[in-house]
Amino acid sequence: MEDAQGLPLPSAPEPKGVPLQAQEDDEDDEEEPGPSRPPPRPPAPTFRFSTAAFVYVFLGVLGFWMLIDTQARNQIAGSLGTVPSATWCLGTPGPLYAAIGFGSSYLLLTMALAGAIEMLITSLAYNFTTDWIKAAKVQKWSSAFRKVQMEAIRSGKKDRIDALRPHQERLARLSGEVSIGQFKGMAITYFLLILIYTWVGLVIKNAPASSQVIALQGSTLHLTQRVVSAIPVPWWFLIFSIYTIPFSMVFRRFLKHWWLRRYLDAHPPASGAPSLGATGGPA
Secondary structure: OEOOOOOEOOOOOOOOOOOHHHHHHHHHHHHOOOOOOOOOOOOOOOOOOOHHHHHHHHHHHHHHHHHHOHHHHHHHHHOOOOOOOOOOEOOEOOHHHHHHOHHHOOHHHHHHHHHHHHHHHHHHHHHHHOOHHHHHHHHHHHHHHHHHHHHHHHHOOHHHHHHOHHHHHHHHHHHHHHHHHHHHHHHHHHHHHHHHHHHHHHHHHHOOHHHHEEEEOOEEEEOOOEEEOOEEEEHHHHHHHHHHHHHHHHHHHHHHHHHHHHHHHHOOOOOOOOOHHHOOOOO
């Protein structure tokens, strides 16, 4: 445009710091937006090998190594002491033999105490790696789900059976998590189980012949003889295994009750809330 004298009119001043071309580009962008950009990709998760996982793997490999290598198994178990004359440190016998060996004179008592020590440590590891609250919930949910599933199967309606599949998958996942926790406890004590059994066998093998014979009513029992001639299982192995069963039941039940009691003291249930065992099924 020109004024009355034929001179061009001054254009509007550009805003400071923002060129006119940039403003036009911004207006064009606002009028014609392009395709939306995807959000930035999150960084890939890095694998972290925790200390607990390392301990589980190490003890599991060590237990497997002792299982297949008889010489290494006997050497490690022998370091705990097997006879009164063997010295371990400062002229004393091995630590375990010094505590419960009794000079190889009371082998049944030695086996009973060794079984108690083994089951106590095993129960502690089992209790440490098991989430009893989740285990109780999964057990309650499984019982309720089986009833609903059997009713759906009896009805013969496919839609009812299909509707239960998501709940079944979630229940299987939770059951697997509980089982993995229990397997972790087994990985910790697998090495100890092999060690104690080997140690008991070495103590009995190196004991005097008179101590290996147990007097019964009108008969005798030799601890190193086989229970059945066709199966290489000696009497001491069977007796020691029988010793461990009641100890395992008592220790595990006591530790479970103690853990649940501590949990309830720290998380008291609300008034009118269902008890621990009456938890509803998975949503």
